[in-house]
Amino acid sequence: MLKLVKPSYKYRHSFLEALDEYGSDHISGIFHIDLAYTNFKKYLSCVRNQERGIDLTRGIVPSSAFWLIDGDEFVGAVSFRHKLNKRLREYGGHIGYSIRPSKRKKRYGTMMLAMALTHVKKYGLKKIIIMCDYDNTASQKIIKANGGVLHDTIKTKSNSNKKLIMHWWIDLV
Ligand SMILES: CC(C)(COP(=O)(O)OP(=O)(O)OC[C@H]1O[C@@H](n2cnc3c(N)ncnc32)[C@H](O)[C@@H]1OP(=O)(O)O)[C@@H](O)C(=O)NCCC(=O)NCCS
Incomplete structure (x- = not known):
């Protein structure tokens, strides 16, 4: 069964295996x-603190992390x-x-964003912005499949790979 969970010790082994896999x-x-x-x-404690806004480095905002689990296996992460x-x-x-x-390429990305949006709705935002590189076709498809509307495409010095960045809005109401 596919589920979206908070990071947990239960999936530690599979999560670390996945980190190795990313290379x-x-x-x-x-x-x-x-x-x-x-x-x-300590990692889990940092993740929890990040969600509660505790001990954040300057410029870092509070965020919630979720893991996509299939069976007992770590598949992906969304924050x-x-x-x-x-x-x-x-x-x-x-x-x-x-x-x-x-x-x-098994539709996990599309499903994970859909599941994440149901959590995000609980935070009361009317819309959210998601960004991806101009040449990230998979991410563009995932965002569009989840109701994303392209707002603009910009160049920013913050993107270290110097690619154009697409800004997508998703309405949550
Ligand atoms: C982007 C990413 C999350 C996609 O995850 P995924 O589980 O493979 O995505 P899906 O299987 O749901 O595929 C969504 C669509 O993209 C297509 N797709 C997937 N990978 C692709 C690729 N490398 N090139 C072109 N299209 C691709 C799929 O065929 C599917 O198309 P469809 O909707 O027309 O059938 C994954 O490649 C990844 O983790 N990339 C690195 C991190 C990243 O780029 N994150 C996004 C930051 S905004």
Whole structure:
């Protein structure tokens, strides 16, 4: 059964296996990766603090993390920022996600965003902004399938790979 859960010790082994699998690939929606390898309990505590807005580094906003689990296996992760600052409004947005490489192209990404949006609705926002690189076809399809409407496409110095960034809005009401 497919479910979206808060990060948990129960899936530690599968989560760490997935981190190895990503290698140098782009990981979106997962933070504190070094800590997950070295001290998993502390990693979980950081994730919880991040959600409650405790001990945040300057410029970091509160965010909730969710894991997509199929059976007992970690499949992917999505994170939701409760509010945005000026920098995140330009580059970052409300939601980031990734699916572990061995589980891609099986519609998990599309389903994970749909499941995440039902959680996000509980925060009372009327709409959220999601961003992706101009050439990230898979992410564009996922966003569109979940009601995303393209707002603009911009160039920003914040994107280290210098690609154009697409800003999509999703209405939650
Ligand atoms: C983007 C990502 C989440 C897609 O996850 P996924 O589970 O493979 O996506 P889905 O299986 O739901 O596919 C959605 C659509 O994209 C297509 N797609 C998937 N991977 C693709 C690829 N590499 N190139 C082109 N199209 C692709 C699928 O065929 C599907 O198309 P359809 O709706 O017309 O059938 C995954 O590739 C990933 O984790 N990438 C790295 C992190 C990232 O880019 N995150 C997004 C940041 S905004």
